[in-house]
Amino acid sequence: MLTHTPFTAETRRQYLQKCFAVMEWLHDFEWRRPIYFRQPNFRERLRQQTAYREQLPALRDEYRAGVPMLPLSRCPYCQTLNYLSFDHYGLDGLWWRSDERWRNGAQQQLCPHFWTLSGAVKLAEAVAIVPFRSAPGPEVPFVVPSALREHPLQVVISQIQVGAHTAYPIAYFSETKPLTLANPFPEWSTEWAVWVQEHNRYEWARAPYLLFKEQADFDLAPWMAQGRVAWIAPGDPSFTLQQQVQTCPYLDLPGDQEFVLITNGIVSSINQKL
Numbered sequence: 001m002l003t004h005t006p007f008t009a010e011t012r013r014q015y016l017q018k019c020f021a022v023m024e025w026l027h028d029f030e031w032r033r034p035i036y037f038r039q040p041n042f043r044e045r046l047r048q049q050t051a052y053r054e055q056l057p058a059l060r061d062e063y064r065a066g067v068p069m070l071p072l073s074r075c076p077y078c079q080t081l082n083y084l085s086f087d088h089y090g091l092d093g094l095w096w097r098s099d100e101r102w103r104n105g106a107q108q109q110l111c112p113h114f115w116t117l118s119g120a121v122k123l124a125e126a127v128a129i130v131p132f133r134s135a136p137g138p139e140v141p142f143v144v145p146s147a148l149r150e151h152p153l154q155v156v157i158s159q160i161q162v163g164a165h166t167a168y169p170i171a172y173f174s175e176t177k178p179l180t181l182a183n184p185f186p187e188w189s190t191e192w193a194v195w196v197q198e199h200n201r202y203e204w205a206r207a208p209y210l211l212f213k214e215q216a217d218f219d220l221a222p223w224m225a226q227g228r229v230a231w232i233a234p235g236d237p238s239f240t241l242q243q244q245v246q247t248c249p250y251l252d253l254p255g256d257q258e259f260v261l262i263t264n265g266i267v268s269s270i271n272q273k274l
């Protein structure tokens with residue numbers, strides 16, 4: 001934990017530039033393979049493809065190792081501040097990639113009750129054009145009622161800036177583990193449910209992002225009144241847990257409730273994809 005050295009904005013830019021160059025080359029090669037096949041340097045391209053494929057895991061490790069560990073949430077059971085791998089520099093970071101998990105789970109500082117991370121992002125106007133797909137969620141915080149009904153989970157909502165965007169980490173905590181859901185929901189900006197079970201054991205389940213909207217409830221006040229959802233005020237350096245409905249800054253926020261996908265800088269609703 002102490003050995004972790006997060007990247008700076010500049011080293012992050014360099015890592016991403018290297019990753020994107022390789023990813024774009026591989027994508028282009030696969031896309032145009034029938035054309036390249038007829039060209040004299042095809043064998044050379046094939047060798048390059050092998051080299052880039054072998055290089056990608058190392059690039060991923062380099063990026064993942066640099067992703068900052070940030071205090072995102074506090075546990076309602078033991079009051080521990082939980083530090084998670086999180087790229088807050090921008091949605092162009094590969095942390096946000098939805099089809100592969102470019103996160104640094106091993107170095108996170110989690111209490112025994114942390115279970116999963118969900119979230120929402122209020123998008124600023126411009127979204128970077130990057131060669132991967134992200135699934136940042138809707139623009140306003142929400143909970144998954146089926147999960148809260150199935151288990152005595154506690155949810156904590158907080159706020160953090162991600163580049164120009166305003167993000168809302170939605171952390172789920174549980175006193176009892178392991179636990180599984182009949183209808184798993186995706187981890188933040190991924191296409192799988194990822195749960196931290198007992199003894200820091202990670203468990204994965206398929207959780208299609210396309211079905212997320214049916215699982216979400218944006219009416220947080222009743223859950224808060226029942227003591228199931230707590231919040232941390234934006235910018236609160238003490239990360240104090242609060243439960244009052246009247247003073248909660250996360251209720252009735254302006255923003256779209258559509259779950260979005262971002263592909264090559266284009267934001268689309270998951271409903272448009274269906």
Ligand SMILES: [Zn+2]
Nearest residue numbers: 075078111113
């Ligand atoms: Zn705890």
